[in-house]
Amino acid sequence: MSSILTGITTSGTPHLGNYVGAIKPSLGKIKESQKSFLFLADYHSLIKQQDPELTHKSSLEIASAWLACGLDPKKTFFYRQSRVPQIMELNWILSNTTSKGLLNRAHAYKAAQDLNAEKKIKDLDKGITAGLFNYPVLMAADILIFDADFIPVGSDQKQHIEMTRDIALRFNHIYGEIFTIPQAHISKSIPLLLGTDGRKMSKSYKNYIELFSDEKTLKKSINKIVTDSLLPGEPKETNNSILYSYFKAFASKDLLKEVEIMFSEGKGWGELKNELFILINTELESFRNKYFFYLENQKTVESILIDGEKQVLTIAEKKLVEIRKKIGIRSLDEK
Numbered sequence: 001m002s003s004i005l006t007g008i009t010t011s012g013t014p015h016l017g018n019y020v021g022a023i024k025p026s027l028g029k030i031k032e033s034q035k036s037f038l039f040l041a042d043y044h045s046l047i048k049q050q051d052p053e054l055t056h057k058s059s060l061e062i063a064s065a066w067l068a069c070g071l072d073p074k075k076t077f078f079y080r081q082s083r084v085p086q087i088m089e090l091n092w093i094l095s096n097t098t099s100k101g102l103l104n105r106a107h108a109y110k111a112a113q114d115l116n117a118e119k120k121i122k123d124l125d126k127g128i129t130a131g132l133f134n135y136p137v138l139m140a141a142d143i144l145i146f147d148a149d150f151i152p153v154g155s156d157q158k159q160h161i162e163m164t165r166d167i168a169l170r171f172n173h174i175y176g177e178i179f180t181i182p183q184a185h186i187s188k189s190i191p192l193l194l195g196t197d198g199r200k201m202s203k204s205y206k207n208y209i210e211l212f213s214d215e216k217t218l219k220k221s222i223n224k225i226v227t228d229s230l231l232p233g234e235p236k237e238t239n240n241s242i243l244y245s246y247f248k249a250f251a252s253k254d255l256l257k258e259v260e261i262m263f264s265e266g267k268g269w270g271e272l273k274n275e276l277f278i279l280i281n282t283e284l285e286s287f288r289n290k291y292f293f294y295l296e297n298q299k300t301v302e303s304i305l306i307d308g309e310k311q312v313l314t315i316a317e318k319k320l321v322e323i324r325k326k327i328g329i330r331s332l333d334e335k
């Protein structure tokens, strides 16, 4: 069957959005897939922030989160993007077949330009790095080097996977078939988990709920989820309710029906938040100690990653040799 691949940027503490959009669906799908590649997008993180200590700390946290949630390094290739230089080499090769116009349309780049426009800054590119502009190409390199075809992500990454497809098709058209065309896998029920303030939950905003905190902190974060001011006893709408969207992300179908009844019968927000806390805590409880174990045992995590990196380096190099041949870069005495 398929090859799964996904990455998480090492730009902060893993949160529930990363769990719902990437971690849970990837680990769920591994059993049915032929190969799986899960990695720390540490070079990607430079696009979002340039705090060396944060990058370092986040790398350990994200690796620990993957392992705590059940990633089995014997069955999955688990590695750091920065330890696979072939990805960077492919990034350059792909930059030369990718049109600038495609990258002009990338949401992340356009959002940065829009911010300048809002601030009435004349040069719309002010403060925008070449790294941000090139973001989709590096992401394409991550995926195409391993011929991955099944990419579990949140809906915020949909455009990037579409661009990867465009980039692959164009390369294949110019140089001949070499890349597998990947497909995004986005949850239908929760394409994007909202933050406590109703915007996308993100490491870049202060609106996220940490995936692993102690119970008290989890409870406190859930209590911060914004609701309207309806009182206990007053029926509540599930439509447009941030709280309900969390139930949708974590509850079984049957439980969700019960929750809908609680909403329509007017259960108080406080009680509903408590129900949500119990639900999320029950799911994460068994992983929590493992997470803190790995955080304390950096050497163990490091050696797991080094093992994974040894394996993927061979696969990446083999693919890159094929790619170099396609573009005419081979030994001079080779026909």
Ligand code: ADP
Residues within 6 Å of the ligand: 006, 007, 008, 009, 010, 011, 016, 017, 018, 019, 020, 021, 022, 152, 153, 154, 155, 156, 157, 191, 192, 193, 194, 195, 200, 201, 202, 203, 204
């Ligand atoms: P962040 O936006 O917090 O920096 P990343 O960009 O590193 O997170 O995202 C890593 C993975 O987690 C991607 O697949 C992304 O789509 C997913 N993800 C991030 N935030 C959310 C969210 N709020 N809901 C669903 N998936 C998300």
Ligand code: TRP
Residues within 6 Å of the ligand: 005, 006, 007, 008, 009, 041, 044, 138, 139, 142, 143, 151, 153, 157
């Ligand atoms: N850019 C993704 C994000 O910020 C992370 C990422 C990097 C990724 N390379 C990838 C996700 C390849 C899937 C496949 O969320």
